[in-house]
Amino acid sequence: MNLRFFKHWLTDPATVGAVAPSSRYLANAMAEGVEAFEAIVEIGAGTGVVTDSLIRRHPSAKLIVFELANQLAAELRGQFPQAHVVGGAFHENLSVLRDLPAKTIFVSGLPFRSLSPRIVEPTVAAFAELLHADKARRLVQFTYQPRVPFTAPKGLCWHRIKTVWLNTPPANVWHLSSKANGRRSGAVRPVSTRAARAISSHTPTP
Numbered sequence: 001m002n003l004r005f006f007k008h009w010l011t012d013p014a015t016v017g018a019v020a021p022s023s024r025y026l027a028n029a030m031a032e033g034v035e036a037f038e039a040i041v042e043i044g045a046g047t048g049v050v051t052d053s054l055i056r057r058h059p060s061a062k063l064i065v066f067e068l069a070n071q072l073a074a075e076l077r078g079q080f081p082q083a084h085v086v087g088g089a090f091h092e093n094l095s096v097l098r099d100l101p102a103k104t105i106f107v108s109g110l111p112f113r114s115l116s117p118r119i120v121e122p123t124v125a126a127f128a129e130l131l132h133a134d135k136a137r138r139l140v141q142f143t144y145q146p147r148v149p150f151t152a153p154k155g156l157c158w159h160r161i162k163t164v165w166l167n168t169p170p171a172n173v174w175h176l177s178s179k180a181n182g183r184r185s186g187a188v189r190p191v192s193t194r195a196a197r198a199i200s201s202h203t204p205t206p
């Protein structure tokens, strides 16, 4: 158990929405394909497991990282001096994203299923606007449940990319992108019975 993560979970379980930081396997799955983008925006970085994979995969990308908990944000700044780390809620700090290149990828660890609607609604609206700005853009998100992270905003669709078994609990990696980017909207694969069984035996979180 990661002590920093556990302390944060004790103070605010709903905004953490996980029982442990992501495994290295899940972090690597979240970082797959980021080389094709000029900028990476990570939201809900926690203790930086996914941040580390993103930097290893694409060290020259412009990297902006959001983390709600100021203490964790301060630690991320020390850990990843090459990143621009923003402490506070993502939807309240969008001005930082004014000059993003068209080819930007968003990588989120936000626990949408446990966050309050007061946070989910403006956050989803912000993602919709950021993704509509260019059809090559993409949001990468994981869930512990066999259903989409949130209802896809108009003009966007979810694709389930893979299930990562070596994580506590097993997790699904999803991509949200424009319906016009060439992928068929029917490409979302149903989660297998095995996945559903394993997932439902764990605490429901993001």
Ligand SMILES: C[S@@+](CC[C@H](N)C(=O)[O-])C[C@H]1O[C@@H](n2cnc3c(N)ncnc32)[C@H](O)[C@@H]1O
Pocket: 015, 016, 017, 018, 020, 021, 022, 043, 044, 045, 046, 047, 048, 049, 050, 066, 067, 068, 069, 072, 088, 089, 090, 091, 108, 109, 110, 111, 115, 119, 206
């Ligand atoms: C499930 S943890 C994921 C941490 C890390 N990405 C990982 O995979 O181990 C969710 C993180 O999102 C952060 N968070 C929750 N709501 C947020 C918001 N509105 N803006 C930025 N970060 C947020 C929490 O503080 C927490 O560190």
